[in-house]
Structure formats: structure tokens, C-alpha cells
Amino acid sequence: MNLLKKLIAVLALVPAVTFASEATFPLDQAPNRTKDLAALQNGAKLFVNYCLNCHSASAMRYNRLVDIGLTEEQIKNNLLFTSDKVGDLMKVSLSAKDAKEWFGAVPPDLSVIARSKASGAGSGPDWLYTYLRTFYKDDTRPTGWNNLVFPNVGMPHVMWELQGVRTVKFVEEKDPHDASKTVHKFAGFEQVKPGKLSATDFDNATADLVGYLEWMGEPGQNKRKRLGVVVLLFLGFFMVLAWLLNKSYWKEIK
Numbered sequence: 056m057n058l059l060k061k062l063i064a065v066l067a068l069v070p071a072v073t074f075a076s077e078a079t080f081p082l083d084q085a086p087n088r089t090k091d092l093a094a095l096q097n098g099a100k101l102f103v104n105y106c107l108n109c110h111s112a113s114a115m116r117y118n119r120l121v122d123i124g125l126t127e128e129q130i131k132n133n134l135l136f137t138s139d140k141v142g143d144l145m146k147v148s149l150s151a152k153d154a155k156e157w158f159g160a161v162p163p164d165l166s167v168i169a170r171s172k173a174s175g176a177g178s179g180p181d182w183l184y185t186y187l188r189t190f191y192k193d194d195t196r197p198t199g200w201n202n203l204v205f206p207n208v209g210m211p212h213v214m215w216e217l218q219g220v221r222t223v224k225f226v227e228e229k230d231p232h233d234a235s236k237t238v239h240k241f242a243g244f245e246q247v248k249p250g251k252l253s254a255t256d257f258d259n260a261t262a263d264l265v266g267y268l269e270w271m272g273e274p275g276q277n278k279r280k281r282l283g284v285v286v287l288l289f290l291g292f293f294m295v296l297a298w299l300l301n302k303s304y305w306k307e308i309k
Contacts, residue, residue, distance in 0.1 A: 101260060115274075217252045
């Protein structure tokens with residue numbers, strides 16, 4: 056029994072240790088766009104144009120986008136590749152073999168990425184929002200890019216044309232845990248080449264994309280929440296009726 060308890064305790068700590076290793080850079084809070092249909096539609100467009108070339112979303116069908124206000128005709132004309140159909144799953148033609156050869160690893164499926172990245176340091180959307188906005192130029196990396204949230208990341212900065220090219224500045228400070236060592240501390244970005252969007256517009260576009268990724272992880276979440284409110288109101292009303300009925304039954308008893 057003691058051995059079982061120790062095993063459970065170790066397994067419970069594994070996720071915390073894993074996320075702690077990633078969460079060395081402070082996360083920014085992601086704006087909640089899951090109820091903004093215009094933002095979700097823009098996020099879907101960004102997802103198809105910038106993510107779906109390498110990352111699949113195999114638990115999502117194109118026709119589910121009607122839930123965010125798009126018609127099947129709009130989906131077909133604006134978001135589908137030539138050979139895809141409206142009822143198809145969001146898959147990619149990139150083979151796992153080619154992906155591993157080019158990037159060193161197979162790009163993960165993004166169906167529930169906003170939920171899987173949740174940790175004690177912040178929510179999944181917070182992680183994605185900060186990650187997508189902290190790429191910087193690094194010629195020592197195979198792709199030419201690096202990231203503050205995910206150091207030595209294998210993924211290139213796919214939205215660099217929108218954000219522009221930035222380098223990062225570090226300053227050396229003494230390691231608080233070991234005075235004989237120094238650590239690199241982030242000291243800001245330097246814009247080398249402007250992007251198509253301003254910094255504010257790029258942050259808004261990223262928030263739309265993250266909002267879509269969050270919605271895609273559970274497309275029925277808004278309906279579920281609305282239904283939950285209705286159920287709670289019904290239970291509250293029923294509780295009052297039950298209390299009045301109980302009072303009526305016992306009023307003659309002293």
C-alpha cells in the first residue's frame with residue numbers, strides 16, 4: 056500500500072515537473088476571444104494559412120466552422136485546399152517521414168493544443184499567446200529562429216512576415232542560486248525588419264488565432280456553459296418549490 060501511495064505521488068508530480076521546465080519565461084494573459092465570432096473567423100483563416108501546412112487538427116472538420124458564423128460556401132471558397140471537401144477532417148499532406156527529416160520531429164496535432172498546454176504557470180491560451188509572440192532571429196538554429204517560451208524550438212516563425220524580423224537582447228547576471236555562475240536575462244527585442252502589421256495589430260491577430268485554437272479544443276464549450284446556467288437556474292427554482300412543499304407538509308405538525 057505504501058509503495059502504491061509513493062507511485063501515485065510521483066506520477067502526480069510528473070506534469071508539474073514537465074511544465075516547470077517550459078515555464079521559465081513569464082506568460083502574458085491571452086485575451087478571451089472564444090465568444091467573438093469575427094475574431095474566431097479571423098483566427099480560423101490564420102490557422103488554415105499559417106498552421107495547417109504542417110500541423111493537422113484531425114479531430115476537427117471544416118464544416119464545424121459553421122458554428123462560428125461561416126457558411127459552407129464561405130468555407131469552401133476561402134478555407135479549403137483544392138482537393139479538400141467541406142466535410143473532411145483538417146489533415147495535412149505532409150508525411151511524418153518528411154516532417155521528421157525537415158524539422159527533427161513530427162509537428163503535433165493541434166486539435167486540443169490549447170488544453171494540453173495548461174500548467175501552473177498559466178493557462179494553455181496564455182502559453183500559446185506568449186509563445187507565438189516571442190520568436191526571434193537566431194542564426195545558430197537550423198531554422199534561423201528561436202523562441203523565449205520554448206528555447207531551441209524546432210518550429211520556424213511562420214508568421215514572421217506579419218510580425219517582422221526581431222533579434223533579442225540579453226544581459227548577463229549572477230545566478231541567484233550559484234554566485235560563481237552567470238545567467239542570461241531577457242532585456243528586450245530589437246526590430247530588424249518591420250512586418251506587415253504593427254505590434255498592436257500582430258498581438259490582436261495572435262489573440263484571434265489563440266482564441267480559435269481554444270475554441271477548436273471544445274467547439275461546444277459556449278453552448279455547454281449556456282446550458283449549465285439554465286440547469287443551475289432550474290435547480291434553484293426547483294429548490295424553492297421543494298422548500299415550499301416541505302413547509303406545507305409539516306405546517307400542521309408541532
